[in-house]
Structure formats: C-alpha cells, structure tokens
Amino acid sequence: xxxxxxxxxxxxxxxxxxxxxxxxxxxxxxxxxxxxxxxxxxxxxxxxxxxxxxxxxxxxxxxxxxxxxxxxxxxxxxxxxxxxxxxxxxxxxxxxxxxxxxxxxxxxxxxxxxxxxxxxxxxxxxxxxxxxxxxxxxxxxxxxxxxxxxxxxxxxxxxxxxxxxxxxxxxxxxxxxxxxxxxxxxxxxxxxxxxxxxxxxxxxxxxxxxxxxxxxxxxxxxxxxxxxxxxxxxxxxxxxxxxxxxxxxxxxxxxxxxxxxxxxxxxxxxxxxxxxxxxxxxxxxxxxxxxxxxxxxxxxxxxxxxxxxxxxxxxxxxxxxxxxxxxxxxxxxxxxxxxxxxxxxxxxxxxxxxxxxxxxxxxxxxxxxxxxxxxxxxxxxxxxxxxxxxxxxxxxxxxxxxxxxxxxxxxxxxxxxxxxxxxxxxxxxxxxxxxxxxxxxxxxxxxxxxxxxxxxxxxxxxxxxxxxxxxxxxxxxxxxxxxxxxxxxxxxxxxxxxxxxxxxxxxxxxxxxxxxxxxxxxxxxxxxxxxxxxxxxxxxxxxxxxxxxxxxxxxxxxxxxxxxxxxxxxxxxxxxxxxxxxxxxxxxxxxxxxxxxxxxxxxxxxxxxxxxxxxxxxxxxxxxxxxxxxxxxxxxxxxxxxxxxxxxxxxxxxxx
Amino acid sequence: xxxxxxxxxxxxxxxxxxxxxxxxxxxxxxxxxxxxxxxxxxxxxxxxxxxxxxxxxxxxxxxxxxxxxxxxxxxxxxxxxxxxxxxxxxxxxxxxxxxxxxxxxxxxxxxxxxxxxxxxxxxxxxxxxxxxxxxxxxxxxxxxxxx
Numbered sequence: 126x127x128x129x130x131x132x133x134x135x136x137x138x139x140x141x142x143x144x145x146x147x148x149x150x151x152x153x154x155x156x157x158x159x160x161x162x163x164x165x166x167x168x169x170x171x172x173x174x175x176x177x178x179x180x181x182x183x184x185x186x187x188x189x190x191x192x193x194x195x196x197x198x199x200x201x202x203x204x205x206x207x208x209x210x211x212x213x214x215x216x217x218x219x220x221x222x223x224x225x226x227x228x229x230x231x232x233x234x235x236x237x238x239x240x241x242x243x244x245x246x247x248x249x250x251x252x253x254x255x256x257x258x259x260x261x262x263x264x265x266x267x268x269x270x271x272x273x274x275x276x277x278x279x280x281x282x283x284x285x286x287x288x289x290x291x292x293x294x295x296x297x298x299x300x301x302x303x304x305x306x307x308x309x310x311x312x313x314x315x316x317x318x319x320x321x322x323x324x325x326x327x328x329x330x331x332x333x334x335x336x337x338x339x340x341x342x343x344x345x346x347x348x349x350x351x352x353x354x355x356x357x358x359x360x361x362x363x364x365x366x367x368x369x370x371x372x373x374x375x376x377x378x379x380x381x382x383x384x385x386x387x388x389x390x391x392x393x394x395x396x397x398x399x400x401x402x403x404x405x406x407x408x409x410x411x412x413x414x415x416x417x418x419x420x421x422x423x424x425x426x427x428x429x430x431x432x433x434x435x436x437x438x439x440x441x442x443x444x445x446x447x448x449x450x451x452x453x454x455x456x457x458x459x460x461x462x463x464x465x466x467x468x469x470x471x472x473x474x475x476x477x478x479x480x481x482x483x484x485x486x487x488x489x490x491x492x493x494x495x496x497x498x499x500x501x502x503x504x505x506x507x508x509x510x511x512x513x514x515x516x517x518x519x520x521x522x523x524x525x526x527x528x529x530x531x532x533x534x535x536x537x538x539x540x541x542x543x544x545x546x547x548x549x550x551x552x553x554x555x556x557x558x559x560x561x562x563x564x565x566x567x568x569x570x571x572x573x574x575x576x577x578x579x580x581x582x583x584x585x586x587x588x589x590x591x592x593x594x595x596x597x598x599x600x601x602x603x604x605x606x607x608x609x610x611x612x613x614x615x616x617x618x619x620x621x622x623x624x625x626x627x628x629x630x631x632x633x634x635x636x637x638x639x640x641x642x643x644x645x646x647x648x649x650x651x652x653x654x655x656x657x658x659x660x661x662x663x664x665x666x667x668x669x670x671x672x673x674x675x676x677x678x679x680x681x682x683x684x685x686x687x688x689x690x691x692x693x694x695x696x697x698x699x700x701x702x703x704x705x706x707x708x709x710x711x712x713x714x715x716x717x718x719x720x721x722x723x724x725x726x727x728x729x730x731x732x733x734x735x736x737x738x739x740x741x742x743x744x745x746x747x748x749x750x751x752x753x754x755x756x757x758x759x760x761x762x763x764x765x766x767x768x769x770x771x772x773x774x775x776x777x778x779x780x781x
Numbered sequence: 782x783x784x785x786x787x788x789x790x791x792x793x794x795x796x797x798x799x800x801x802x803x804x805x806x807x808x809x810x811x812x813x814x815x816x817x818x819x820x821x822x823x824x825x826x827x828x829x830x831x832x833x834x835x836x837x838x839x840x841x842x843x844x845x846x847x848x849x850x851x852x853x854x855x856x857x858x859x860x861x862x863x864x865x866x867x868x869x870x871x872x873x874x875x876x877x878x879x880x881x882x883x884x885x886x887x888x889x890x891x892x893x894x895x896x897x898x899x900x901x902x903x904x905x906x907x908x909x910x911x912x913x914x915x916x917x918x919x920x921x922x923x924x925x926x927x928x
Contacts, residue, residue, distance in 0.1 A: 360798065360833060362833070365828070367828050368828070395906065396902075463906075465906075466906050466907070467903075467906050467907070468906075468907050469903050469904065469907045473903075473906070474903050477899045477902065477903060478899065480899075481892070481895040481896060481899050484895065485888065485891045485892045485895050486888075488887070488888070488891050489887065489888040489891075492884060492887040492888070493884065496875070496884045500880060500881070500884075503880070504879070504880040506869065506879075506880065506881075507868060507869070507870045508869050508870055508872065508875050508881075509822045509870055509871070509872060509873055509875065510873075510875055510884070511820070511822060511828070511830070511873025511874065512819075512830075512873060513819075513820050513873050513874035514873070514874050514875060514884075517874070518885070518888050519888075522888075522892075644799055644800075644801055644804065645801050646801045646802075724800075733800065733801060
C-alpha cells in the first residue's frame with residue numbers, strides 16, 4: 126500500500142512540475158505576479174512528494190520487502206544495514222529516484238534562498254528547473270519504475286553486488302549526483318538569462334554559488350570513486366579513463382571553466398555569452414554522462430542495468446534540453462553585449478587561457494570517449510581508445526595549465542604586467558625547477574614524468590602561496606600575517622583549490638613514475654624485500670564474515686629490523702552473489718602507501734602475494750579534498766551572500 | 782556514476798591478473814612484456830587491459846605475448862602478431878592512421894582554433910580599451926554637450 130502511495134506521489138509530483146513549468150514562464154512573460162508566485166509552493170511540494178517516495182523506497186530496503194522487484198534484485202536479509210540503505214541507489218531505478226530527489230531539492234533551494242533574485246528571473250529559473258524535473262519524472266514513470274511489484278514475493282533477495290558493499294562506494298553516487306544535478310541550476314540560470322536577454326554582474330553572482338557547490342560535490346564524488354577503485358580493485362589503479370569516469374570528468378572540467386569565467390562576468394562584465402555557453406555545456410555533459418551510463422552504448426567497466434529503450438529516452442532528454450538551449454543561445458547570445466574592456470596582458474586574458482585549456486581538454490576527453498562509436502558507425506572500424514591515448518592527448522593540457530596558473534592568477538585585472546608578476550615569483554620558479562632536478566637525480570629510472578610532476582606541483586603550490594601572501598598587502602611580515610586572517614573567503618578558496626591542484630598533479634606523477642611492484646609465490650614464513658621494506662607471510666586463515674567467507678593473510682612488514690605493522694589482506698567470497706572480491710591491506714602514509722594483496726593457494730603450499738609500494742598515493746585524494754575545500758571556502762565568502770541581499774531594497778523600491 | 786565492475790572476467794577464473802608462474806625469468810624481457818600488455822585490451826572484458834584482467838583469455842594472451850618476446854620478436858612484431866589475430870580492437874592506443882587522424886588531431890586542432898578565437902577576443906577588447914570614442918559614443922557625447 127505504502128509503495129503504491131509512493132508511486133502515486135511521483136505521478137502527483139509530475140503534475141505539479143508541469144504546472145510549475147508552464148504558469149511561471151507565462152507569468153514572467155505577461156507580468157502576472159500571481160502566476161509567477163505559483164513556482165515557490167510548487168517547488169516545495171515537489172520536494173515533499175519526492176522525499177516521501179524516496180523514504181518509502183528506503184523503508185522497503187530496510188525492511189527487506191522482497192515484493193518490490195528492485196529490493197529483491199539488490200538486497201538480502203543478511204546484508205549489513207549500511208548497505209541495505211546504500212543499496213537504494215546501488216541500482217538503476219533507485220539511483221534515478223535519488224537523482225530526481227536531488228533535482229527537486231536544488232530547485233526548491235532556488236525558491237527558498239532566492240529571495241534576492243528579481244521576480245521574473247526567479248520565476249523563469251524555477252520554470253526551467255521544473256521542465257528538467259518533468260523530463261526525469263517521465264523517464265522514471267515510463268521506463269524505470271522503482272515501485273514495480275513481483276507477483277510472488279521470494280523468500281530472500283539476490284544481494285547487492287559485493288563490490289558495492291563498501292563505505293566509500295556508499296557515498297560516491299550521492300555526491301556525484303549532487304554535482305551533476307547541481308549543474309542544472311547553472312543551466313536554468315543560463316536559459317532564464319537568455320530568455321531575459323540580460324547577463325550582468327549580479328547574474329554571475331547568483332550563478333557562481335550554485336556552480337561552486339556543484340563543482341565541489343563533483344570533486345568529492347570523483348575523488349571517492351577513484352579512492353574506492355584504488356583500494357578495492359586489487360592493484361591500486363586510481364583512474365582508468367573508462368567512459369563512465371570520463372562522463373563525470375567532462376562536466377567537472379567544464380564546471381571548473383565556468384567557475385572561472387563567471388568571475389570575469391562578475392568583476393568585469395566581459396565573456397558573458399561564453400559563460401552562458403559553458404553553463405549550458407556543463408549540464409549538457411552531465412546529461413551525456415547519464416546517457417552513457419544508462420544506455421550501454423559504450424562498453425565500460427561500469428555495467429549498469431543497461432537498456433536501449435532507456436538510452437533512447439535519455440538521448441531525447443539530452444537532445445531537447447541541450448539542443449533547445451543551444452538554439453536559444455544562437456538566437457539570443459548576440460544581445461548579451463560585453464561592457465568590460467581589458468588589455469592583452471591582464472587577469473581577464475589569463476582566465477581566457479584557463480578556459481581554453483579546460484574546455485579543449487574536456488573536448489579531447491569527449492572525442493576519445495565517443496571515438497569507438499564514431500569509428501564503428503562512420504568508418505566501420507572496431508577499435509578501442511584506452512588510457513595510453515588519454516595519457517598522451519590529455520596530459521599536455523594539464524601541464525600547460527599548471528605552468529601558466531601561478532602567472533595568470535597573479536596578473537592584475539584590466540591591465541597587468543607579466544614582468545611585475547615574474548619579479549615576485551621567479552625565485553619560486555627556480556626552486557621548483559631545482560626540485561625537479563633533485564627528483565631526477567634521486568630516481569632510479571629515466572622517466573621524466575616524476576621530475577616534471579614534482580616541479581609542476583611545487584610551482585603551482587608555491588605560486589598559490591605567493592599569491593595569497595601578496596593579497597595581504599604590504600608592510601611588515603607581522604602586519605601581513607595579521608591581514609591574512611581577515612582576507613575574504615574567496616581568496617582562501619582560490620589558494621586552497623590551486624594548492625590542491627598542485628598536490629594532485631604531484632601525487633599522480635609520483636605514483637605513476639615511482640611505484641614499485643613485486644609479484645611472487647610466498648611460502649609461510651618466507652621473507653622477501655621490496656624497496657626499503659621486508660615482508661614476511663606469517664599466516665593464512667579461513668575466516669567467516671557477516672555475509673561472506675574470506676581467506677585472510679597475515680603479513681608482517683619490517684623496515685630494517687624495525688617491525689612497522691602487520692597487514693591482513695583478504696580474498697573474500699560472497700556466496701549469495703557467487704562473487705569473489707579482493708580486499709587489499711594498505712598501510713597509509715604521507716610519503717608512501719604499502720599495498721598488499723593475497724591471491725590463490727598454490728600447489729606447493731605457498732600463496733600468490735602482490736606487494737606494491739605506492740609513493741605519494743594519498744596526495745592525489747588529499748589534493749582533491751583541498752580543491753573541494755577551496756570551493757567550500759569560496760562559498761562562505763560574504764560577498765556572494767551580500768549580493769543576494771543587496772538586491773532586495775532595490776526590488777522593493779521598484780515595486781512602490 | 783556507480784562503478785559496478787563487470788565481474789564476468791573475474792568469474793571465469795578467480796585469480797589475480799599477472800601470475801608468478803607466467804612471468805619470465807629475464808627481468809628486462811618481463812618488463813617489456815608488462816609494458817606491452819598494459820596497452821592491449823582484454824577482448825572479452827568490459828574495458829580492461831590484459832595486464833589487469835583476470836580472464837583466462839587474457840592469461841593466454843599474456844603467455845603468447847611472452848612467447849613471442851622470448852622467440853626474439855621486437856615489441857612491434859609481438860603486438861602485430863596479436864593484432865593480426867584479434868583485430869585492432871585490442872589496441873588501447875589507437876593507431877594514428879586513416880580516420881584516426883581525426884581522433885589524434887582533434888585536440889591540437891581545437892586548441893589552435895580556440896587560441897585563435899581567444900586571441901581575437903582579447904585583441905578586440907584591447908583595441909576598444911585603446912580606441913577613442915566610437916561613433917555612437919561620440920554622437921551621444923555631442924548630444925549631451927548640446928543640452
């Protein structure tokens with residue numbers, strides 16, 4: 126009964142979204158206040174209805190209600206509670222419901238916190254947001270009903286894929302969806318602005334917090350996924366250039382570009398039409414990602430319940446929204462006249478370069494991702510585009526970005542001087558170069574990757590620190606440090622995000638260039654050395670877990686004579702799903718991770734053991750967290766909120 | 782999105798990717814084999830190299846590759862041997878020939894175009910920064926002065 130009510134709540138929400146899509150838009154065009162006022166209660170009711178629906182689905186999972194098809198397919202009574210709950214979004218239907226829930230929450234936030242927005246703009250934004258909701262309600266109701274019943278409820282479920290029974294993965298999808306769906310806000314603002322024919326500094330100030338929030342969540346989501354792959358898949362890979370990874374990476378790159386170009390609109394009223402285009406593209410890539418994952422047109426390691434019918438549906442949504450918005454853009458972009466003028470050497474130009482590098486790198490990822498499809502359809506060639514292509518084609522853009530970042534970010538607005546910036550950073554450029562040379566001298570191989578990564582990472586980090594310190598003005602060190610604490614959130618956010626990028630660049634280069642690997646058959650109590658460490662396979666035992674059986678190794682790790690730790694790598698078997706998983710044992714460290722995997726028993730009584738020394742592994746995710754922190758700090762900047770408040774009195778004055 | 786790993790491959794043989802028994806005694810030759818196999822796709826897996834994959838076919842390919850290398854093939858010859866049998870599908874790094882020039886050229890081409898467009902935009906802004914009043918602005922100024 127509850128399930129049917131929840132299903133009905135979704136249908137009701139569709140009806141409300143239809144009203145919210147149509148009335149406020151007409152109201153904004155004809156100036157009818159009462160029609161525009163429909164948007165806010167409608168957005169709130171959507172949240173209430175979808176929350177109810179989602180809550181019921183979660184309750185069904187918690188209770189193991191196997192009369193629902195998706196609970197039967199993805200749950201089991203013996204599964205720990207955390208994974209019963211995360212199982213709600215560990216499948217196609219449930220994850221789409223989460224998608225829509227987040228969509229309605231974002232839409233309602235614009236209604237709740239958008240008090241400072243001009244009435245018409247707000248009505249139009251909410252109307253576009255409702256249009257997106259309508260599309261996804263239809264998608265859920267017509268192709269992916271989470272509340273489909275089974276005629277004869279089975280006694281127990283088929284269990285969630287064991288790989289998904291992991292805390293890192295429990296929170297990976299919600300964060301990604303917060304990011305994907307958050308970009309719908311930038312999209313709605315862009316479309317509303319095109320309809321109004323006006324983009325100004327205030328518009329940019331309203332769009333930026335939403336983009337920042339979406340980008341921040343996307344950063345966390347991608348980092349969680351990458352971290353999960355690192356410890357779960359058993360060889361410590363952290364990025365595979367898989368189509369589905371690329372699907373989340375493209376919106377991330379475009380959103381990063383959008384964040385930066387919106388600053389130019391906000392401060393200088395230039396790059397307006399470009400910013401609007403980026404806002405449309407960012408959400409377009411989110412939809413494209415959804416299409417890639419749900420349709421199965423591209424073979425990926427991420428096999429969702431793929432279904433051509435669903436794929437076509439999402440392709441239609443993608444076509445309508447991106448195509449419609451781009452058509453509108455083509456018709457109206459000309460009306461967005463830029464005001465700000467700037468010199469060839471200026472912060473603005475630096476940000477243009479940033480946008481070029483980010484947008485073109487996203488384009489490269491896009492072309493690489495869809496090329497197998499294009500090559501097969503257009504040229505009849507069945508081929509693969511894998512990591513070696515992306516490493517070769519994408520990395521140069523990031524190298525260029527890291528090279529110019531410290532210079533561009535320190536140029537003054539309007540008219541800057543490179544030589545002046547250079548005067549304050551050249552010692553650090555030399556220092557970074559020296560660090561690179563040191564790394565080259567110390568490493569055993571001849572790969573340039575590690576040293577280049579070290580130099581670039583150090584350069585970016587030091588550049589961000591110099592920038593921050595310069596923002597504190599002139600005077601004694603003490604006075605500067607004092608002023609540093611009072612800098613606005615945006616300055617700290619910028620520094621944190623740029624330092625994070627440097628740290629990640631260094632981490633990726635470090636782990637790729639300097640990893641050590643050892644694969645062997647080890648007998649019980651056999652000692653072997655890898656790098657500076659000595660390992661002893663002390664014992665192997667069979668253990669029973671809550672819903673799995675496991676072969677657990679006990680490996681003692683020594684450095685010289687010192688006993689560092691004992692690691693317990695596992696090889697699990699999940700009987701319900703009939704699946705084995707490897708659980709690597711990792712000793713995390715700042716300078717290196719020790720990563721140990723146990724394999725099968727061999728005929729001679731030994732076990733396959735793989736040992737990796739992964740230098741600077743945690744810097745990759747540490748850097749990502751710093752980037753997300755940067756986004757958060759920028760969000761706390763008072764100026765973003767003040768702008769929203771400042772609009773209010775003016776609004777009232779007009780009304781009188 | 783959710784990273785449901787295709788476990789088809791794992792199910793086939795629940796074993797780790799490269800097994801000690803497969804590895805060659807000569808470390809230089811083994812290193813070459815590892816490098817090459819990281820660039821070859823497992824033909825039956827979703828999207829994994831034969832170096833990472835646990836499928837039995839990948840194991841066979843790893844062994845064939847090592848046999849070719851031991852027999853004295855160059856890297857290119859050993860890879861060609863497998864491409865002739867499994868098609869260019871197994872190359873994770875697509876060949877730069879024919880239509881693939883579009884793939885390899887897309888990035889650099891787009892970058893050139895974007896740089897050109899960006900430079901034009903910046904120059905236009907810059908010119909306006911340096912320019913005297915435009916005709917419109919002059920007209921408006923005259924109007925104001927007249928009032």
